[in-house]
Amino acid sequence: MASGSAARKPAPEPLVVLEDFLPYRLNVLAGLTSSALAQIYAERFGLSIPAWRVIVTLGQYECRTARDMAPDGVMHKSTVSRAVAALEKRGLVKRRPNLDDRREEWLALTPQGRAIYEAVAPEALAVGERLLSVLTPREQETLSTLIDKLTQQARLLAPQDAEGDEA
Amino acid sequence: MASGSAARKPAPEPLVVLEDFLPYRLNVLAGLTSSALAQIYAERFGLSIPAWRVIVTLGQYECRTARDMAPDGVMHKSTVSRAVAALEKRGLVKRRPNLDDRREEWLALTPQGRAIYEAVAPEALAVGERLLSVLTPREQETLSTLIDKLTQQARLLAPQDAEGDEA
DNA sequence: TTCCGTTCGTTGCCCATGCAACCAATACCA
DNA sequence: TGGTATTGGTTGCATGGGCAACGAACGGAA
Incomplete structure (x- = not known):
């Protein structure tokens, strides 16, 4: 069926099969999980993903500077900066100047921030x-190890951008 | 050292440890690999990631419609649409009307597109x-399996967005 | 044939984000 | 001490991408 000429011809040489390509598959997986989470963050609490990360970090450490917010770059x-500004505006985060180094400011969750x-x-x-839950405990451990190895390697392959910011 | 009051106090109850949180780790890993690749796509060939995906898909199948370009949503x-438009403008992709269904159009790489x-x-x-390369062949297989399982599960958890588009 | 519902694809609008320039404060060094 | 480089953080700008509304084309039913 279809038009008489060249429909659905296989390509001369498929060099890459996208659905087997690891970076693509990682992106798909990360995108799906992100959107599942972003849905909760956004619809229920009005939080963007960066805002969520800031909140979680402050939930862990109580007092951090903006710079410490993304130690992995x-x-x-x-x-x-913008996430913190938005959170401060909503009264979820408060800033206190660091008297020892007045370039930076200490950040902390307000009680409302903590509640969220x-x-x-x-x-x-x-x-x-x-x-x-679809993985056995053993698989979960393996996964964790593999992710760590890959992440470490990926840092070497993506140098100046995501990492050069730090250091 | 530091100010006398509340610097670096541990938080009351750290409910989430971000660096152990799977979705976060997946995002970091995917982001790093993406940026490593995007660098090649962009700097050397002027391609965005969506454009690259279109090119790869057409490299595999020769003739597809825009709808088939993201079967996984x-x-x-x-x-x-915009990626295809940009590629057409650059002469890397050409469209041919599908006479059997004039809503859609067949897409294919031009010789220049194929060259890129x-x-x-x-x-x-x-x-x-x-x-x-940092994983053994056996680990690579395991990883593949785990990604598949997780992706399948993630599709169930992120329903209306990434998937509802299709169906 | 004429409706109505659905699907493919495009486009206007808006927001999020990356980049780069910038300000302020500090560190380093002569 | 003064001068330069570096760092923490903000902001203007441009761009990418999501959403939703839209137009065009198809399918089915009366």
Whole structure:
């Protein structure tokens, strides 16, 4: 069927099969999980992903500077800056000047920020659990190891961008 | 040292440890590999990631419609539309009307498009190889299996967005 | 034939984000 | 001390990409 000429011809030489290409598959997986989470962050709590990361980090450490917010260089500093500004505006985060170095400021969750943190965190964790529930504990450990190895290697392959920001 | 009051206090209850949180780690890994690849695509060939995906798909199948370009629902149809438009403008892709259904159009690489495909593909593959080179063949197989399982599960958790587009 | 519902694809609008330039404060060094 | 380089953080600008509304074309039913 279809037109008489060249429909659905196989390509001369398929050099890459996209659905077997690791970076593509990683992107798909990460995108799906991100959107599952972003849905919770956004619809229920009005948080962007960067905002969520800031909140989680402050939930862990109580007091951090904006620079410490992305020690792995994942978020751009402008992203962090804007996320913090938005959170401060909503009264979820407060800043205190660091008297020892007045370039930077200490950040902390306000009580309202902490409350949101305590509301979102369990739901986010639940999504993570549901995701991992298809793997055996042993597989989960293996996965963790593999991700670490790959991440370490990926840092070497993506030098000046995501990493050069730091250092 | 530091200010006398509340610097670096541990948080009351760290509910989530970001660097152990699977979705976060996946995002970091995918982001690093993406940026390693995007660098090649962009700097050397002026291709965005969606454009690259279109080119690879057409390199595999010769003739596809825009709709078939993201069968897994990863790319939004507007993203595909714009990527195809840009590629056509650069003379890398050509459209032919499908006379059997004039809503859609067949897409194919032009010779120039094919040339770019053949130039980019090996480099992209090389990055993928270098990434995987830190894993044993057995680990690579395991990884593949785990990614598949997780992706399948992630599709269930991210319903209306990335998937609802299709169906 | 004429409706109605659905699908493919495009486009206007808007927001998020990366980049780069910039300001302020500090560090280093002569 | 002064001068330069470096770092923390913000902001203007341009771009990429999502969403939703739209137009065009098809399918089915009366």
